[in-house]
Amino acid sequence: MTRLFLALLLGAAALPALAIDESDLLPIEEAFALSASAPSADRVEFRWAIADGYYLYRHRTRVQAEDGFAIVGEPALPDGVRHVDEFFGEVETYRGTLVATVAGTPAAGARSARFRVSYQGCADIGICYPPHTETVEVALPAAPAAAVDGRAALDAVFGRAAGGPLAGLDGDAADLPMAPERAFRFEAIAGGADTLLLRFTPAPGYYLYRDRAAFRLIDAEGLALGAPAWPEGSAHRDEYFGDVVVYFDEVEVALPLAREIGPARTVRLEATFQGCQTDGICYPPMTRTVEVALPAADSASVAGAADGGPVRETPPPARAAMPWWAALLFALGGGLILNLMPCVLPVLSLKAISLAQSGQGRGAARARALWYTAGVLVAFAALGAVALALREAGMALGWGFQLQQPLVVAALAYVMFALGLSLSGVFSVGTRLAGVGDALTRRTGPAGDFFTGVLAVVVASPCTAPFMGAALTFAFAAPPALAMLVFLALGLGLALPFLLIAFVPALAAHLPRPGPWMETLKQVMAFPLYATAAWLAWVLTSQRGADATAWLLAGALLLAFGLWLAERLRHRERPVLRTAALLIALAAAWPLWRVHGLPAPERGLAQPTRADGAIPYSASALEALRRDGRTVFVNMTADWCMTCKANERRVLDTAAFRAALARAGAVYMVGDWTNVDPEITAFLEAHGAVGVPLYVVLHPEHGDRVLPTVLTQSQVEAALAGGAP
Missing domain, CATH: 2.60.40.1250 (Thiol:disulfide interchange protein DsbD, N-terminal domain)
Incomplete structure (x- = not known):
């Protein structure tokens, strides 16, 4: 039943694409006809004639000089039309004509220059071209005599x-x-x-x-x-x-x-x-x-602080700044600490029940721990491979990217809700879908333990634990083989506590003996799962509005009724059971697809401040504040980031934090990465981060300071005061 459920989801996702005839597309050179000329020796213009029904992305347009010309600064691009894109979030696009201008210096005696021009665009019929690169040769006019260098x-x-x-x-x-x-x-x-x-x-x-x-x-x-x-x-x-x-x-x-x-x-x-x-x-x-x-650099003058230490300067050194073995150690430590993060609590509750019921002998306990570890490692490797592949293809994303997709958030809410129903006794064994939840709470072999490991990674991935950010930064810049080792080290750290309990008899001896109390524990542990489903519904509201939540609740109601009905019919004729299970899958998949098709709500770009007094992040607003010599505290957060919310509750939403801002004359700026946002992704990359939370104090006299992932009030006050320990 689980396979059928997933197949229906994937099939529904593919339906719009199958309805489009790609033969209707123009060749990319005709859809976006590129030409170039040099009005003067120090300025080159690139012009795209964009066919009707097609558009170009601003943030995917780049120009690089290959020979005969040295570019200074970034290409000058006009303002585009704001567009909420399924893949890149809020972007700017061009239709009709685009003219990009680059300024620079021609090489001595050069009569022509060669440029490498990259761009990406889409057709209104719903198909996007892959990133495209052309080499353009441009004739250069002679430089004015008065402007000759020397x-x-x-x-x-x-x-x-x-x-x-x-x-x-x-x-x-x-x-x-x-x-x-x-x-x-x-x-x-x-x-x-x-x-x-x-x-x-x-x-x-x-x-x-x-x-x-x-x-x-x-x-x-x-x-x-x-x-x-x-x-x-x-x-x-x-x-x-x-x-x-x-x-x-x-x-x-x-x-x-x-x-x-x-x-x-x-x-x-x-x-x-x-x-x-x-x-x-x-x-x-x-x-x-x-x-x-x-001069020599010691530990007091360079980056680094862990908890309680001084904050570090940014941006961080290049990828070679951290040795590979240090990245693996950081990944192992970050994965271990991830077990203490609030986002992992629901799955740990499932594993706690598993351990409590493990009165099977040492061999069985070891097998269960190994299968759980295998699920964690496979999930981390798969998630890392997808993230690296999408970034290599030019997607603006980072760690936790999957929860920026409303369809994933809604589907995960279904899973957590269904598992909670299983622990509450609404259904047990009888259908394959029910068997997945039951396998997590009963001694049914390796499949349940493996699935628990996979689920732990899916739920834990939005969190960034201490040490984990540095390791992920290294992984996203490292060669693929080394990056995969980092992801596997993260998984090993996450699974390590259960491996130790299974393989160290002294630790296993402290576990309670199985007994009737386990049934009560199992029912109690259902409530963290319900809480997680409710939190995911709140995230979905932020991403796609109240209509998305209504569809999610309707789907959850159908799913609960169907599972209950399947349990009631479990011992009756098989055709009835199969028909009921099929109807459950069909009924639950339709609301998910409706959620996926909803547009993102308007985010109120004209509003100068948020309800908490913070300014919404934008690169232009930040640059204006820096030009004015203002100190800025930047908080990059997301609704699905539990670490972010914990920091905000303990530190950033307090009177002490507001008083520290006032003493420093600082501006509080918040970037919301709940949905895909290329500007925020660029800020994260510029400061050596691959996900949220990220906290940066930009001081006009003391430079940029990056704070640790888990905040304390003293660290924040020290950074706002100029970085004093």
Whole structure:
């Protein structure tokens, strides 16, 4: 019956796709006809002619220079039309025409440039193309003589060469452009083990763009740069870039540096920036490389704190920053701690009943523990493989991604509700669907223990325990084979307590003896399962509104009635039983499909604050606050994240937290990842996280600070005050 139930669900999910004729689709090159041109030597435009009935995703549009051109910054894209997408959540799309502009510097003497352009789009008939990449060759016009980088070239143009009419005159005296090295001085020193201090000095009559700067480290393994902390600049209306922020005077910028504990070393920093002469020429982007001597880094100056320790700077180092063996140890410890998280409680109650009933001898107990472990490992491996494959395909997702799908949430609510009915005695054995629940509570062999392990992983996956976040971050960046080892280590940690009880006689001796009390325990343990089903219904309301909850309750009512009826008919003629079981599956599957088809409710994007005074997260709002020099406490959460809700109840929803915000003059910003949200996913990735919860304090003077997964009030207050222990 279980197989039939799942087959009906999958078949229903496939019906819309089967109704679509893919032969109606245009080839991708015709649906999204791409052309490119260079209006000037430092600007290239890419134009898509989008056929009627087709649209492009903004966040899936990328341009990379392959030869003959160095891009500075990100491609300039117009605002798209907001669209709630089944796969990517809330996105922006383009129809008709899209023009993307990139700015940069042509290679010396280059007459053409080659670019790698990636994009993805869909047809209105319900089919999306896979990500597509084209290589585009663009002819470049000659650069204006006054914009050529280099002192000798400028001197030649303006007559400063020996014997020329302006020989011996300073650029200011002649009111002509200076050489770039004189117009814009750049220096960098170490501001400590984890900070670089940058200084830009525009000459009088020149200004520097804030948002045309980029920085990278050259051959610096184990190091990573954070976001530069620019001071407040001057608003300026620019004929090239519109409304921008510029600096007319010397400016100092703190650049956070994430690194491992280690000795002193010298690093090479490459800075690319752009500026202009007031009422004169604008220089092309210029690149300077400097060497910086870093002092030794000890445990007090780099990331790391566990509970009660100092918070760590972000973003974290590159993937090589953590050795593979450390990632496996972190995964094992995180899986072990996962047993203490509230999301795992319902399944642990099932396992507690199993242990209480295990008066079968040591061999049988070991077999049951091994089958449970096998279920946990298989489920972790499958979940990890799906997550890695979808991320590789370009999906914006992270750990716990499956609960961002309403169909999964509704189906899991059914499972928890049905298991609760089984423990309450509404049904037992008789149909295959009933047998699954009964196998979890009776001594019926390996199938029930294996399924309990699978269910433990499904329910536990939204939680992120201490140590687990670092291990998952490593796994999502590691090669597939090593990533799978990390997922298996997580599973081994989750199953470890039951393995120890089964294989260590001293621990097993402390278990209570079987007796009549077990029936009462079994019935009591049904209520955590009912509570989990109710919580999942609340999550579904957040994802798809009250109509989804109504469909879920109707389906649960039909499921309960059908299971009860199947139990009543269990000893009668088999055809009646089979017909009743089939009707149960059909009746329960239809509400699930209705839930899947409901649109996401509007999230009130125009509302400036939430009921608790927090500002809803958006990348543009956060950037505006940072430009204003504000301290921001960012809370990335989700309704299905039990760890998030526990932290909010104990720390973030308290008067003490609000008082700490007020003392620091900080803004509280909350990102809701209950549904798929590419902007939030990008923030998580930028701070080395693959799921929620994530807590980051962005301080204008002390950089970004990431707090531990399990919060304490003292950690929050220390981070808001600037990171003091």
